[in-house]
Amino acid sequence: MENCKEKTNGTKSVVDVDDNIIRELIYKSQEAKEFAYCPYSKFRVGAAILTPNGTIFTGCNVENACYNLGICAERVAISKAVSEGHRSFRAIAIASDLNEQIISPCGGCRQFMREFGTNWSVYLTKPDGSYLPMSVEELLPVSFGPGDLKGRKE
Numbered sequence: 193m194e195n196c197k198e199k200t201n202g203t204k205s206v207v208d209v210d211d212n213i214i215r216e217l218i219y220k221s222q223e224a225k226e227f228a229y230c231p232y233s234k235f236r237v238g239a240a241i242l243t244p245n246g247t248i249f250t251g252c253n254v255e256n257a258c259y260n261l262g263i264c265a266e267r268v269a270i271s272k273a274v275s276e277g278h279r280s281f282r283a284i285a286i287a288s289d290l291n292e293q294i295i296s297p298c299g300g301c302r303q304f305m306r307e308f309g310t311n312w313s314v315y316l317t318k319p320d321g322s323y324l325p326m327s328v329e330e331l332l333p334v335s336f337g338p339g340d341l342k343g344r345k346e
């Protein structure tokens with residue numbers, strides 16, 4: 193993972209984020225993971241999302257005895273940010289306890305990210321801090337988004 197900082201297959205540019213900020217974002221996603229409420233899956237996930245003004249919001253997964261009501265860490269972080277007035281994002285880091293593989297966001301979270309644009313970064317991390325950067329566009333190509341509703345018939 194050492195050289196994973198380079199985009200793997202991207203031709204589209206994403207917003208550039210300073211290395212130190214990326215480190216901080218990853219660290220905060222790891223801290224948020226500690227708060228994961230996951231008594232059913234016992235799979236802890238944390239997320240930290242960066243706004244254009246530098247504010248960071250964090251989230252963890254929150255499960256429920258009614259299993260299907262559980263929510264992912266990414267959606268918690270995004271919702272916290274949106275509920276405080278943010279609708280534009282530069283990057284989100286995702287952390288889990290998996291040592292042998294990066295944590296990859298579920299399809300629902302990819303769509304949730306896409307709502308706020310395709311040209312921003314997602315850092316898929318491992319506990320040692322290594323990460324694979326991908327854009328929302330790479331994670332969810334040929335996506336359906338807010339613009340697609342514009343031409344609909346009432």
Ligand SMILES: O=c1ccn([C@H]2C[C@H](O)[C@@H](CO)O2)c(=O)[nH]1
Nearest residue numbers: 233235237253264265296297298
């Ligand atoms: O990217 C991911 C993948 C999974 N989970 C959560 C959902 C559920 O609580 C647990 C197991 O799937 O992990 C996340 O929060 N984010």
Ligand SMILES: [Zn+2]
Nearest residue numbers: 264297298301
């Ligand atoms: Zn998810």
